Amino acid sequence: MSDFEAPTPVRTTTDVEISLWEIMAVLVRRRGMVMVATMLVSVAAGAYAHLQPLTYTTRAAFRPQGSEQGASSQMLALANQFGVNVGGGAGEEASPEFYQELLGSREILTSVSEEPFTVPDVGSVMLKDLLKIEGGSEALRDEQVLEWLGKEAVSVATSRETGTVTISVKTEWPDLSVAIAADLLAEVALFNMDTRQSQAASERVFIETRVADAEEKLDEAEAYLRSFLETNRQWENSPMLIFQHDGLLREVGLRQSVLTTLVQSYEQARIAEVRDTPVITVLQSPFFPVQNDPRRRVFVTLLGAMVGGMIGIILAFLSEAFRRPRNADPARADFDESWNAAVSAIPLLGGRRD
Numbered sequence: 001m002s003d004f005e006a007p008t009p010v011r012t013t014t015d016v017e018i019s020l021w022e023i024m025a026v027l028v029r030r031r032g033m034v035m036v037a038t039m040l041v042s043v044a045a046g047a048y049a050h051l052q053p054l055t056y057t058t059r060a061a062f063r064p065q066g067s068e069q070g071a072s073s074q075m076l077a078l079a080n081q082f083g084v085n086v087g088g089g090a091g092e093e094a095s096p097e098f099y100q101e102l103l104g105s106r107e108i109l110t111s112v113s114e115e116p117f118t119v120p121d122v123g124s125v126m127l128k129d130l131l132k133i134e135g136g137s138e139a140l141r142d143e144q145v146l147e148w149l150g151k152e153a154v155s156v157a158t159s160r161e162t163g164t165v166t167i168s169v170k171t172e173w174p175d176l177s178v179a180i181a182a183d184l185l186a187e188v189a190l191f192n193m194d195t196r197q198s199q200a201a202s203e204r205v206f207i208e209t210r211v212a213d214a215e216e217k218l219d220e221a222e223a224y225l226r227s228f229l230e231t232n233r234q235w236e237n238s239p240m241l242i243f244q245h246d247g248l249l250r251e252v253g254l255r256q257s258v259l260t261t262l263v264q265s266y267e268q269a270r271i272a273e274v275r276d277t278p279v280i281t282v283l284q285s286p287f288f289p290v291q292n293d294p295r296r297r298v299f300v301t302l303l304g305a306m307v308g309g310m311i312g313i314i315l316a317f318l319s320e321a322f323r324r325p326r327n328a329d330p331a332r333a334d335f336d337e338s339w340n341a342a343v344s345a346i347p348l349l350g351g352r353r354d
Helices: 020-029 031-051 067-081 096-103 106-113 138-153 174-231 239-274 297-323 330-344
Strands: 056-064 117-119 123-125 154-158 165-171 280-284
Touching: 020 031, 020 297, 031 297, 056 096, 056 174, 096 154, 096 165, 096 174, 106 138, 106 174, 117 174, 138 154, 138 165, 165 174, 174 239, 174 280
Parallel strands: none
Antiparallel strands: 056 165, 056 280, 117 123, 154 165
């Protein structure tokens, strides 16, 4: 047996594994860089949060009423019996999701943006002038106002459990926030009234034609019954004539029932056509926000410190990697060779080396 012992393997720089102590050593050596990056980014984030303008948020909530659908269900069922579809949009209009889409629609926001608002220390002013939107045509300025309303000022949330719709309006002026929220509620109520009256007018026109047709058929049924009675004065003594009489009498009764139902639906449609009562229940009117919205400066500063620390750590490892000699790390030498080859392949940079 030989006394010769194999030498202990020595770790070289080609090992891929990196120990935790090596990482800690880099962070300790580059602690100044990490601290500076953390401080700079956190200070910048805190300053950004502090310089943000004060905003004021108000909220309004309403719930659609579903009772209107029941009022016209009789007419809709009758129309379906005749094979005519007059539309039953009340079900869709009563859903909170419908109102969420409606409040974000271009029609509603345009109506709000075209209204002048009274702001303290400013007076009555249009939104595009209050927001100081400059440059471009009037159409472009109007588009920017709509974008501001839809993306920054107004937000809408719905609740499936309670069926409520909540409108939140956030601006730099508390009076303006309240005014915009109130205008949105008014526009929704106006849209509902116009839509309901328009639908009721269409239903009235449809029922008018059905009433005229029902009256004509009732007259025909009564004429047949009258002719039968005039021709058969002793119909009670004949079983066949009794059967014919009862059939004609049932036909007259059926036509009278249809006409009565149509006349009732016609009167309901006429009433709905001129009805101006709202179909939404306002649960919370817009309130005046006495305090501004929190700017969350502490949270933003801490978040900036976290991001700055991550940036500082990345810079520390990059600085440590480039600080090492080129020949001491085979991986660095391979990277330099690949980089030089890539740079040489570019015609404008060919032959350029660091």
